[in-house]
Amino acid sequence: MSAATLRSGEILLEDATRSFSVRADRGTTLKELVLRRGGRDAPPVRALDGVSLHVRPGETVGIVGRNGAGKSSTLRVLAGIVPLHAGRVEVGGRIVSLLELAAGFGREFSGRENVELNGALHGLGREEVAARMDDVLAFSELGEFVDAPVKTYSAGMLLRLGFSIAAHLDADVLLLDEVLAVGDEGFQRKCLRRISQRIAAGATLVLVSHDPGAIERVCERVVVLDGGRKVFDGPVSDGLLAYHRLIGTEHGGGESVRSGPTAVADVELLDESGRTRQVFRPGEPLRVALRLGPGAPARLDLEVRDETGRPVFRTTTEPASETLVFEVERLALLGGDYDLVAGDRVVRFSVADEPGGEGVVDLRGTWRAAAPETALPGSAAPGGGR
């Protein structure tokens, strides 16, 4: 391996193949080794099957796929934790991975001591860690908790500490596995700002996430894995679409949420210029484009649900043609993740957070100063205020 040929931040994966043996009980014993020589285990499962990937410095790549598609294996291979059975992996520069919250933390140790330990784990020396200590602790916003043992921390606090450390190690390649999902919005935004600074300086980010919103916010390129193979590699909007198609095919034409009367072949969310999008801003125009499959649909339900699965909107139509459009002049939803359910199909989309309101529905109201009588015209009558 000649890592010297790679620029820092560059990632090269060539025909990467890796299998894992599946056993119910982990770890064999010497006794078994002696007693059942030549005994056959279940055939190994290919977690990665000839995956090739070339990432240039400054790129942000999201890896999506179903459970067991090989996402985490890819990260662990890139991080140098798991070796390949065939193919080649090369990564240029310093790799910093955040694959699990608090992976390298000693629970009895204080936040400060864990910064030292984690810096050391990533190959930093005493002086290098000491030079970063104040920045890391300030970034983590943990206040006086930095001197408390981390076993007293909440998941959010662990994330703050873990990410603060990872963000200050001068990574050339930053590998993140879902971890960002834990933190609060404000801290997430701060993390993203910090990441984009590194990326502007030529670092590379590889992010694995189940949350298309997170991928779309952070990544410009998406790799879709399925069954250990790369099935898509390209711009983020097309990639997320490919991912949703993939999830759709798994259930034979859509995630069956109910046995509705209509078979919907395809659902897309488009913006005003007709581009497919996953993330919209509150108040934006939005178009739901539907193509119906064979099966003479008589009635079609369209429903929007919030993160908890609660319906926030529903409409029904009797389709007049095979292709339909549901036009929304301005999206009245506020920041969050939503599911659009069309017949028997589900499309997930996100609405970006914007200041001005919280909740689910954007009432589109404005604040202004007013004289008392205009503000409360029925103030004399009890209960007239609402």
Place this chain on the structure above:
Amino acid sequence: MRYRYLFEQMVRRELRQKYKGSWLGVVWYVVNPLVLMGAYALMFGVLLDAVQIEDYPLFLIVGLIVWVFFSQSLLAAATSLLEQASLVGKVRFPRETVPASVVAVQLVTFLVLLVLVVPVTIAVRGTLEPELLLLVPLVACLSAFTLGLALVVSVLHAYYRDVQPILAAALLPWFFLTPIFFRVQDLPGLEGRGWAEALLRWGNPVAPFVESVRDVVYSGALPDGAALLYVAVASAVALLGGWWLFRRLQAELAVVL
């Protein structure tokens, strides 16, 4: 030596867990061999009256601290990688630091015991011999030997989970066959059986370490040349062999743990 700081941090972490951060914790590990010494001295020296060795408790304690360092290091190292499974599976770092830090912590206890025992032996003998200087290379060799075997058992236990129990079961008979509470040449049952004596002396790699350290510390004498050579070769073979095996097997550690 990019990872020297990591090693320091890992040792600190081990020390913290083992001693719970207090010197009282260290005291326990010092008391333990002393209790063993008392029990064996009472049993073999007084009740059974089986040995005619001068200052028998001192004779015992020197062998005991070597054995305790060796055996406790291996037992702790065997499970060390498993205990750090989340670390090994999620972060890339030289995995040797895990068993090595366990051995280093045991070495601290061993050195504390030596510092306590050596002045006592000097005081009892009443003389200070230059041979005592040999203790430094001997301890270095013993550490290398123990580290080499610790690397072996730690990586093997990660692959085969019965290594630690087998080791624990083997250590007890191993202890009794090691010349800790006897001298090989004193054993009456060995008379006329030269092969058995040779086996006890050279078949057990710990025996030359125990005898050499005891020659230097307890007797203030130069150890047997053959034993010194054995110690040097055994420590080099154990360290290089252990290192080689660990390097070969460590790549898959994140998968098997």
